Amino acid sequence: MKFRPFKTLQGRIFGFFFGLLLITQLGSILITSTIGYSIMGRMLGDELRSGKQVFMRLFEQNTAFLGQGARILAADYGFREAVGSNDADTIVSALDNHSARIKADLMLFIGRDGEVYQSAEKSGKTIDISGLRWLDPTQPPRDTLALIERIDGQLYQLIAVPVTAPLPIGIVVAGFRIDATTAQDIGNITHTEVSFISHGTRSDWQINASTLPAPLAATLGQALNTNQIGEKTIVELQTQQGRYLGLRASLPSPDGQAAGVVLQKSLDRSLEPFYDLRNKLLILGAIGLILSALSSLAIARGISRPIKALAGFATKIAQGDYGEKPVIASTTEIAELTEAFDHMSREIASRETHILQLAYSDTLTGLPNRTMFHDRLQQAINMTGRVGKPLTVMLMDLDHFKYVNDSLGHHIGDLLLKEVASRLQHTLQRGSDTVARLGGDEFAILLPTADIPNARKVARALLSALEAPMTLDGQIIDVRGSIGMASSPQHGSDITALLRCADVAMYQAKRNSSGFAEYDAHYDHNTLERLSLMSELREAVEHNHLVLYYQPKVDLKTSLTYSVEALVRWVHPQRGLVPPDSFIPFAEQTGYIKAITNWVLNEGVKQCAAWKRDGIDVNISINISARDLMNADLPVYFAALLQEYGCPPERICLEITESAILDDPAHAMENLRRLEAIGCKLSIDDYGTGYSSLAYLKRLPVGELKIDRSFVMNMMNDPNDVIIVRSTIDLAHNLGLRVVAEGVENEAILNQLCKLGCDQAQGYLFSKAVSADDFTAWISTQLWRDQVKVACRV
């Protein structure tokens, strides 16, 4: 991961505070420095200007003072008398005396005629005054004249006053040398560096007296000679000793010459307090920055660390780890957030548990559901695949559960399922075994380590566990199941294959009523055959390969009337005649029976109408499968057929097996009522094979009962069957039902049935099922009349 410090909260907080402080610190230092510099510059400038004023004032006062001294001499009567009398010695001595009095370095008198009297120089040197051309004795100054003159490389302030008697008679000149001491004295007052400068006629600036050290004075001299120092403006001078601000003032000087003073102040020295302040600010700023960096880091970490911890917590939650909340010592807000996260985590965990329960378990029984069973099965397959051990899958279906549900109510149905689930669960010994409810009354059992022999034992145990009667809400209920078993790797190595095999085996078990069955490839062969059968069957319906055969039913009471049962036959183009047993059960299983029934109804009604037109008065019975009985469209379709062919409804009798009704009695009853309302007759087929009681059948709108052929055919061999047939006939008659016996194959049976009072008989004795044409031929033979007469002795 790239390091991007400002993408993190910590980095941003730190960066923000640190950056803010850094900017303000730098800004304040910058401003302080800049303002300090400019203030100091301005202050220095002001100081220099005021220094200049002070200096000028000082200079004027000094000039006035010195002029006063000179004027005192000029006005002295004795001096004037000496002058008036040309007394040279007296004049010079007066000059000496006076110069000492006013501390002049030089004093001289110039007479009107140009003669000069000079006081003795302190240093003993004679000063050449030939340069002082500005002093014209014939035109003496009216009042005091003060000029700065360079004499012998020394700068003098010369003050000339006239001597009058009372008209001017000469000039007294007092001279004061300007030297370093002078500069120093003035500097002490003006608080500046003071340099007296002058130039002669060649504009060669010299520094004649200065408080500056020699190197600085040299720099100043160069600056002067390059005209860098003005009179009005402050000039900054860069020297080796630092920066100096300077201001020049001109002093009166003789024509052609110049004199002045330069006042300077060291900028650096003045800025020292500011540099000091800036340095302190820098130190303070650095300390502040470090402190702020540390504290903002601490704050940022204080914020980001709990957030990171919470993020980790949230990530764990996302991965399904609902562990303990992180322990975070932090602010109230973060603590609240942590608490909220923890609460959320616990809520999610409990909801997930609940959702998992919903997703993986059956809410009614609490057993694992189909999804979970598939998961476990897959796991088990993976395990056995690795170690090469067998596993077994069982599918179990309760027989006639719908009947219980419909007759006793859903509540009892649910209780039954729970009880079954509980018994199955308790029967399974090993914890690794799984029992699941796949839906409805279908259960699945996974035995992850069992082979078929072991599984058989388990299956027996399970079935026997169900055998004990259940008392549910005060009702005693018997329940039975059919179990199909398939084993891995023998029968398949994936879920789909195993479950399919188990399913096939379960149907086999159901068909055989054998309780349980193992998968056999033979069943599967059937299955394959049935698959091809399916497509052929569809073809047969579409191309009219089906035909209806009719088997007569003879009335035993009158021997005159008869009816027929329509039976479907499949004339296969290759295989020839296919018996109904070979495709009707299959069609019932796959649902294709609906199309076949429709076809049969259509043909039957059409034939009935045709016979009626031909004057053949015959009732036709048509078989309706369990699935047809569930079809709510059937009554509508049937009514439409009757209408179409103009067939009276009472001519048609619909035969329904008792098991078809028992599968879903409520729907069956509904449809039966609607069919009865149309006006057709209804008959119970194959009576005796199911478990229905006559009391129950009584509630059905049927008018006929057909005793299953198995009882009838065996009557001659088994007295019990005679008893069954007799009691059935008696009971049916008591209930007002007509009784038809199927499977009448010989006269003995027919005779027996007549004795028992059976109403109608059907069987090979009279005729097998024949085509419509053959049936009309059979009628014309009238053979059955004699048979009945003989057998029943009518």
Add this chain to the structure above:
Amino acid sequence: MKRACAYVTLFLSALAGIPPAHAVTLTLQIRDARGAAVEDAVVYLMSNQTHRMPVKNATLRIDQVDKTFVPLVSVAQTGTRVSFPNKDNIRHHVYSFSSAKKFEIKLYADTPSQPVLFDKPGVVVMGCNIHDNMVAHLLLVDTPFFAKSDRQGNARIDGLPPGDYSLIAWYYMRPDKDAGVIPLSLKTDTTRTLTIRTRNPE
């Protein structure tokens, strides 16, 4: 005293040719270069006779009034005695360091007992040692024929014997220079206009 060569423009309005035996009067109109009347200009006539002539007015008075010498300019014949009456109620100390007459009258009030004798020709500038601003000019000439122009610039010299003279003008603002020297032959009363320089050349 230096007599520098100065040019004088002299306009003679009229000249009489007949020498009279009686005295004549010279009347002068004194103007400066711009034609303005010049006050306090001194004019005197010199001839080879004049320095022998007796002092006509032996005494002269120069007052001190309001710390001022009155008159400012005086002219007198050599040998005149001048008194300095002090009209102020303060004292004065009159002095002169002029070569024509050095003197001093130390602090006095009223009139000093002795007038000062000015016995040499020349200019005497007097001042007061107490009051620097006080100044008086006294020109001593070796002739009795002199006059001082009035406010209108008129000067009049009476009682002149007809004859040849040198007319000399002097102005106190140019004390070391004659304002002009003009030879003049007087026969009758004469009136002339005299233009003089009152300032030093710039």
